[in-house]
Amino acid sequence: MSLPEINTWRLVRKQHAFKLKSYAGMYTSLMAIQVIGMLFSLGGVSSGGVSGDEHSIEFRTYSSNVVIAFTFLWAFISSILITTRAYRNDDFTFVTNRLTSNLSNLLFLLSASVIAGITSIMTGNVNKVIAYFFYESDYIIATDITFQGLLMGTFVTILYIFAFAACGYLVGTIVQFHKLFIVVIPTLIIGSMFIGTNTHDTSLLLVWIMDTYGKETSILLFVLKMIGTVGLLFLLSITLSNRMEVKQ
């Protein structure tokens, strides 16, 4: 008599496929969050005016920036939620260990980030079409974007969303250790927003994040930084979760 040999990658793929089908709430919440973002952007993501004696110019800017920001938040919160006990226990319907569970979560979050990235870029078109057909304007000024630029933008959005998901996954994993972290982590995050505000206008943490990722102009360096950051965050999450009790 011989026992069937379990292949780790086959198991990870199976769990990933299961999660893609069964975590329906993730897609519903994505849709809900993006609709909220679109509603916030209906009147334009920014507006302003310039006026002189001979002219007054009022302008409104339409893009999916607000929806993208909301999607970051969605990725962060959703990743925390899939680390909760109810979701972790789902993995025990398969032959599993912490590694396969974490790897399938990583793949699932990557798939969800791809969907979220593509849809969030597309939402900008909804607001632009609504503005075009329903809002009165004398001129429409469009920022020219090539197809290649659009593809790169979508890819970059996916990377950002995945990075937020990785952050949320780490936070969720830490919280599983002790419920006290539910209070400690938000306090640390909010507290860090104030560090440096007395000497600079913005928090030092935000400045560092913006300088490292937001102001990077080389796509290659940006991708490397993102892969490094996401890799490190997931590695920490996997290492921490390996130290947990079974079904903790």
Add this chain to the structure above:
Amino acid sequence: MTILTTFLPILIMIGLVGVCFFVIKKSFNFKRKKRGFGTNRFLVGYILVLLIATILFYVLPDDEFLSVPKNPLGWSELEQIQNNIYQADDQEAIDQMEELDVVNEWSIPFQKDELIISSTNNGEYIFILAEVKSEMDNTIEVVHYATNSMLLKRNDQIAYDVELENNTLNIMSPNPVNLKLQHFDAEFTTTQFSKTAQFKTEYFSFGIRGPELLYIKVPNNVKITGDVEFVEK
């Protein structure tokens, strides 16, 4: 008040995060139930709306849109153009300025020997430069130059008009305009790596047309009076 202004954005952000957390957690409860036909229909409907909007957006006629200039002129560039206009020696120097476009030209028959230039100013400032021609061709030539901005060629309502009444050349300013602009911007994740021109309100720091001038050429037998600068020949 200061404490309130410091904390208000953070409080709004926390509130927003709270609302998002609530919405996401509520939606996650779908997982516990079997995904119903209704949920599927919502998702399919949502994807369809996004697809239709995307297709519609890309089939909108291109000529409806103005492009942000590749090399937009900021405040310092506009100021430099203004200085170059002031320092221009003659019309040839003006014509050589790449940033300036000819908006309109007039050729007006004129038989008298004195010309009064009168400007009905609506508040804006236009530099008026006059040159006495070497010949006596009984014609006044007027050229309106303005900085080539993105709005210039499309907006007829903001053009100057020139009219001769006896021996007075009336320069009539356009009526004040109120423009509503929509700016369809690219996402910050797209503009971070592609060198696309960004729309800035700086374009309008010198008005809608940027620095501009009226160049008037009169026959050599005509004496000019009025608020006008002269080209020395």
